[in-house]
Amino acid sequence: MTGHITHASHLSGNSDRSPAVSIRDVARAAGVSHQTVSRVINDSPKVSRATREAVLAAIDQLGFRPNRAARALAGGPVQSVTVLGSNTSLYGFAAPLEGVEEASRDAGFGMGFRALESLNPADMRDAVERAIEPAGALIVIAFDQAGAMALECVPPEVPTVAMIQAPSSATLPGRPSVWIDEFAAAKEATEYLLGLGHATVHHLAIPSWSAATRRMEGWRAALEQAAVRPPNALQGGWTAQSGYEAGCKLAKDSRVTAVLAGNDEIALGVMRAMHEAGRRVPDDISVVGFDDVPYARFFSPALTTVRQDFKTLGKVAFHKLLELSHSGRTAPTLASPQAQLIIRESAGPPPRSGPRGRQAIATPLGTRPDTGPNSHDEGEENDR
Amino acid sequence: MTGHITHASHLSGNSDRSPAVSIRDVARAAGVSHQTVSRVINDSPKVSRATREAVLAAIDQLGFRPNRAARALAGGPVQSVTVLGSNTSLYGFAAPLEGVEEASRDAGFGMGFRALESLNPADMRDAVERAIEPAGALIVIAFDQAGAMALECVPPEVPTVAMIQAPSSATLPGRPSVWIDEFAAAKEATEYLLGLGHATVHHLAIPSWSAATRRMEGWRAALEQAAVRPPNALQGGWTAQSGYEAGCKLAKDSRVTAVLAGNDEIALGVMRAMHEAGRRVPDDISVVGFDDVPYARFFSPALTTVRQDFKTLGKVAFHKLLELSHSGRTAPTLASPQAQLIIRESAGPPPRSGPRGRQAIATPLGTRPDTGPNSHDEGEENDR
DNA sequence: GTGGGTGATGTGACCGGTCACCTCTCCTCC
DNA sequence: GGAGGAGAGGTGACCGGTCACATCACCCAC
16 A cells, blocks of 8 residues: 555665565564565465465555575566567567466566577577576467577577477477467368369468478368369468569469468568469459458458467467466377467469469569459358 | 587476486586586686686587576576567568577577467557566567557666667667668658659658658658648558559549658558559559569569668667677667668659649549550669 | 775675474374 | 385585675865
8 A cells, every 4th residue: 555665776786775675574564584584475384374365465555575696596486478489570479478477477476588589509409598597487478489499599498488380390298389280270261262163272380390380281181182282382481572572483383272371471472473474363263361460450351361369379378388387297289279260361263264374474572563453242140 | 519419398297307417517527616607607707717618618519508498487588589570571571570580599499489460458468468478578669659658668677778769769778679760761762753753752651659660751851842731641551452552542642743651561551542543643643652573573664762770670679779788788779771862763753734634533442444555664673 | 105096806695585404382192 | 133225305515697895096175
């Protein structure tokens, strides 16, 4: 209530320590020993109801907050996590981060972040060590190779949860991990495209350091179920740029009428490439993305995509970590929020008489190409 | 070289402390006192050359790393920062974060992140306190109201650098802050649009809790210089959704032929709204964005926008913080990387005979509207 | 020759928690 | 009625750094 809180803050070692309220102050106020206060703030069962309440009252009155540094030093529960990932501006990395942050905040935990830049093993080991040191617990965004490599550098005794693309990949056995099961959604998306009449669906995959992604498996399963031989999946990058580059190649192949892109940025790049090549989306070619970034519905055409609940993924990862630290190390792996197909405008039936010939000359990025008129209205909004 | 490093890691207070190498181990190995080691790792001048080298050798050999917690506890230099901001998935917030992370990593600092969710003063105060506690130093992303409010809650003795929109706004005097001076670029963008022949340029602003943003001032300056009375700036949000909503209104006003949007997502929303209203970009209406998000060049039309070097902004903020902590509190405010107009496709001359009538009926988001053909090729790529 | 710098180093307390271990009380059971 | 436990609480050391202060050698000036 009163709670004047003073800060002992200084980057450099100045000497203006302010007398922050400590466990012993609380003890004095409550008429108990400092150890009893420690027991109370750690929910030890060995404190009587009356004493606990007295201590809690004192804590409240003095505005006491346990000091993270002291606690860490003394080997207590550290109460903070470091997230390790290679990127923060990609939505697929930023959104889970947001989820972890929210969950950690709710739990009174601190959250740190460390980026992975180099793939060099020594650097990687170093980055992991630096990440472990302040927090003692890790959440690794292991969607990409950097994250997967980092995961391998983490000593087994460090409480760690990995966010991964697929459970089958080279995750250490027993290492708790969370993922979004995109198999069903990828399958559904592919079936949706086949259902629109496409002879086949091409897949422009996000990078995968191990075998295949779940979304790739779902895509393949749908094709096989429809007795279509899956074309080779194209290995792409993470960015719109990579989608654009791949799209430029795909645009030249007139058999390509439907593309399932590895994420929404890639899908945007593909659409741009098609646009430049004079192939209209969705009239000539259908494009479906992955993620449902917040701005995907404002593309023209609005992107049909598979929504992923990344934020919840982050929250689940954090809670997994909590569970791991509470109940020993008895946490296996766990699937989390389902993905969901969001139908918008970027996919439609294939062109009537097979793919028609290119009608505009492919122009390099930066010149405004023509856009032909079009006139039908399938593709209902299925949003929200 | 050898450097076996052990981790004293546990979330819950288990007792498997591993004997991490401490300052006293190093002292023993080097045949000096622990205090001398402390002096060496803190670059104290009061150590002889020979001793310093012996200690450094021992440090290297044992793979010693100072313990952050112990250091913080003892009141030494904390060597970590917390970034406080309201969002991580918006590019304008994520990119500076990335810059801070990189700079902090290079300096051997830890980086934490805390999100601001509630605008409630009590919650805000609480969030700030929690952010200060573990690191002792703050970087506040104060582009939006939440950040600005947080800034006001920070006690003056806490080393803090603010990233702000404009220096004139309600920043506490003397509080070091960094910003990108967008005045010139906003002016240039507006002049560019006027130069294309537009009678006026409308501005759809990002939220600003204080008077005006620099970009708004630049926009106004260009108009005034051209003897055009600036129309009222529209207050928007941060997202594509908000741009879309505002765009729907703008589309109805036939005098609007050029829009300077507060950021690229807003610009996308505006373009979408125009598209639905049957107003072609750039033929009927020109749209210019702000930020140059990595995918902006893949929009159709590719977005003409003002590039901001957010990453460098983050780095500058961090270095400012370092400087602040080293050389007392003698850091005033400082302008940082210039913004730059990137010309792509989304802006062009206004329609010949004044804005032509709407040719398609405005349709709600989700129905695929027509796109008319178009045929000219201004708008050169000025990219990279 | 002695007092007083100054530069290099050592000593011990301390930061604010936790841990291991001890004490004291009260209850139960043989 | 005394051994044995369980429950509640206290005591002091300790984590790994830093700080304030003491020490010691050495040089210079009076």
